[in-house]
Amino acid sequence: MDNFSGKWHATFGPMELVQQGDRVQGHYTYMNTVCPIEGTVTGKRLTFTYLEGPVQGEGWWDLAPGGRSFRGQWRVLGDAQWRPWVGSRVGFEGVWMTDFGRMRLVEEDDRVHGFYEVAGGAAIQGQRVGSELSFTYREASVEGEGRFVLADDGMTFMGEWRPLGTPRWMPWQGVRVRPGTQTWLVVLEVPWHALSADRDYSFGAMLREFFSRQPELRVRQRFFTNESALRRHCRELALVAEPVALVIATHGQPQGIPLDGGLVDAGIMEDCLRYVPDLRLVHFSACLLMQNPGVVETWRAIAERRGFAISGYSTSVDWAASAIIEFTYLDLVLSRGLSPAEAAGQVLKLLPFAGDTGEAEAVFAPAGFRMVGPAIATGGTP
Numbered sequence: 001m002d003n004f005s006g007k008w009h010a011t012f013g014p015m016e017l018v019q020q021g022d023r024v025q026g027h028y029t030y031m032n033t034v035c036p037i038e039g040t041v042t043g044k045r046l047t048f049t050y051l052e053g054p055v056q057g058e059g060w061w062d063l064a065p066g067g068r069s070f071r072g073q074w075r076v077l078g079d080a081q082w083r084p085w086v087g088s089r090v091g092f093e094g095v096w097m098t099d100f101g102r103m104r105l106v107e108e109d110d111r112v113h114g115f116y117e118v119a120g121g122a123a124i125q126g127q128r129v130g131s132e133l134s135f136t137y138r139e140a141s142v143e144g145e146g147r148f149v150l151a152d153d154g155m156t157f158m159g160e161w162r163p164l165g166t167p168r169w170m171p172w173q174g175v176r177v178r179p180g181t182q183t184w185l186v187v188l189e190v191p192w193h194a195l196s197a198d199r200d201y202s203f204g205a206m207l208r209e210f211f212s213r214q215p216e217l218r219v220r221q222r223f224f225t226n227e228s229a230l231r232r233h234c235r236e237l238a239l240v241a242e243p244v245a246l247v248i249a250t251h252g253q254p255q256g257i258p259l260d261g262g263l264v265d266a267g268i269m270e271d272c273l274r275y276v277p278d279l280r281l282v283h284f285s286a287c288l289l290m291q292n293p294g295v296v297e298t299w300r301a302i303a304e305r306r307g308f309a310i311s312g313y314s315t316s317v318d319w320a321a322s323a324i325i326e327f328t329y330l331d332l333v334l335s336r337g338l339s340p341a342e343a344a345g346q347v348l349k350l351l352p353f354a355g356d357t358g359e360a361e362a363v364f365a366p367a368g369f370r371m372v373g374p375a376i377a378t379g380g381t382p
Contacts, residue, residue, distance in 0.1 A: 002041065002043070002044050002063045002067055003019050003041075003067065004017045004019050004024050004041065004046050004061070004063065004070070005017055005018055005019040005024075006089055006090070007089065007090040007154070008028075008070075008087045008088065008089055008090065009087060009088060009090055009094075009153070009154045009155060009176060009178075010028065010085065010086065010087025010088075011084070011085045011086055011087065011178070011179050012028055012030040012035075012085070013028050013029045013030045013031075014028065014029055014090075014153050014154070014155075015027065015028035015029075015037075015087065016028075017037070019041065022040050022041045022042070023038070023039075023040060023041075024037075024038060024039050024040070024041060024046055024048065025037070025038045026038075028050075030052060033052065033053060035050055035051060035052045035053075036050065036051050037049070037050040037051075044062050044063045045060055045061065045062050045063075045072075046060065046061045046063070046070075046072075047059075047060045048060070048061070050074070055076060056076070056077045057074055057075060057076045057077055057079075058074065058075060058077060059072055059073055059074030059075065059082075059085055060072045060073060061085065061087075062307060064307065065305065066108065067089075068088055068089050068091070068093050068107055068108075069086070069087065069088040069089070069093065069277070070086065070087055070088075071084070071085075071086040071087075071243075071278055071307070072084075072085050072086070073085060080337075081337060082337065083181075084179070084183075084242075084243050084278070086179055086243075086277070086278050089107075090150075090153070090154035091107050091128070091150070091154065092105045092107050092112050092128060092133055092148070092150060092157070093105060093106060093107040094176055094177070094241075094277070095176070095177040095238075095239055095240070095241045095277060096157075096174040096175065096176055096177060097174065097175050097176075097177055098116065098172060098173065098174035098175075099171065099172050099173055099174075100116050100118045100122075100172070101116055101117045101118050102116065102117055102177070102239040103115070103116035103117075103124070103174065103239075104116075104238045104239050104275060104277075105124070106275055107128065110127055110128045110129070111125070111126075111127060111128075112124075112125065112126050112127070112128050112133055112135065113125040113126075114275075115235070115238075117236075117239065118139065121140075121232075121235070122137055122138060122139040122140070123137065123138045124136070124137045124138075131149055131150040131151075131152075132147060132148070132149050132150070133147060133148045133149075133150070133157075133159075134146075134147045135147065135148070137161065142163050143163070143164050144161055144162055144163040144164050145161070145162060145164060146159055146160055146161030146162065146172060147159055147160060148172070148174070154176065155175065155176045156173070156174065156175050156176065157173065157174045158171075158173055159171070159172045159173065159174075160172055177241045178241065179241040179242045179243075179278070180241070180242055181216055181242075182216045182217065182218050182242055183216065183217050183218070183242060183243045183244075183245065183280075183334065184217075184218050184219075184220065184240055184242055184243070184244045184245070185207065185211060185217055185218070185219045185220070185245050185247070185330070185334060186219075186220045186221075186222070186233075186237060186244055186245070186246050186247070187203065187204035187207055187208075187219070187220070187221045187222070187247045187249060188222050188223075188224055188230065188233050188234075188246070188247070188248050188249070188250075189202055189203060189204045189221060189222070189223055189224075189248075189249040189250070190223065190224060190225060190249065190250045190251065190259075191223055191225065202221070202223075202249075203247075203249045203285060203323065203326075204219075204221030204222075204247075204249065205221065206323065206327075207219055207221075207247070207326075207327075207330070208221060210327060210331075211330075211334065211335075214334065214335060217334055217335075222236075224259075225259070225260060226259050226260040226262075227259055227260070227262060227264055227268070230259070230264065230272060231272050234272035234273055234276070235272075237273070237276045237279070238275040238276050238277065240276070240277070240278075241277060241278070242278060243278045243279075243280050244276060244278060244279050244280060245280055245281040245283070245330070245333065245334060246273075246279065246281065246282045246283070247283045247285055247326070247330070248282065248283070248284050248285065248286065249285040249286070250284075250285070250286045251286060251287070252284065252286030252287045252288045252289040252312075252313070253288055253289075254288050254289070254291040254292040254295060255292065255295060256268075256289070256295075257269075257286065257289070265295075266295060266298040266299055266302060267298075269282075269302075270302045270306070273306075279306070279308045280308055280309070281308060281309045281310075281311070281333065281340050282308060282309070282310045282311075283310075283311045283312065283326065283329070283330070284310075284311070284312035284313070285312075285322055285326055286312060286313065287313055287315065287316040287317055288313065288314070288315065288316060289312045289313065290312045290313055290314040291314045291315065296314075299312075309339075309340035309341065311329070311340060311344060321353065324351065325347060325351060328346075328347055328350060328351060329343050329344065329347050332346055332347070
């Protein structure tokens, strides 16, 4: 059984919890109101009720590996809609807006490492002692050192930096990025045309138009042609504090994604997505990736370890057929509040050709739709 005791910064403000056995009690402070919360822990999950003024509600949180963060959902009692609630322990872990742009820090015991987006990307690493982090940084053409001091509430830091070998210290401040109410649908896509004479088309542009009616869903599309570009786009996701549903639209093979003469397998993809704070779903709009039983078990292990759902196809699939399947699937998850597992089941009922192992219709190749991993939802029942 994991332990939720400690101080947290979360979606609805600072929170302090005390756990004794499987029972948890505590409070969070939202808009200057102290709100009591209590619940029971089973494994990694805390199921709780809360009282916010006259409003009562319920929810659940799952503790991430290492116990530094949690994510889950809440709803007002009697309400059908669930909404995200995430948090991390008071410390340097999280996404920050700083003097040098957004920064993602990861805390492992007293070691802190991460990156910030300046001059093409920069790395940072150091040691934390109490509320102070002493670090070194590395940018494209310069290295340096610095220190941050965390505020008592964990929401800001004050600090300074200097290039190595120089005497002058300069200020570096940061404010924690608190998750907003939106969910991000991010489409990473290969260019589908083979020649310059071919007409351009893209799946991401279609999804952006389709979901434009959803005010709290932000759709972003990026293109990649090699592993380096794929890693760069995944790195950008680590700077997003809100829930993310990721679609990777590409060519596929049973062992992985062919790119620029190489192959991106499950291990590389896990590494690319390691530090995304609140990843809920990874869907591969790609043929054959779920065909090899051994590879599927690897995807399943990644999904269980990281706590997000993974879906894709076990056979070759016609481009038009996959578009119909995925519009339906993503709409059920992102608009209708179904978990990925529930949505996958509904897709097979609504679109029987999606599960065919033989010919479906003359214009459709068999799709062989599959989903592995836990049913982690951006909405709906946990």
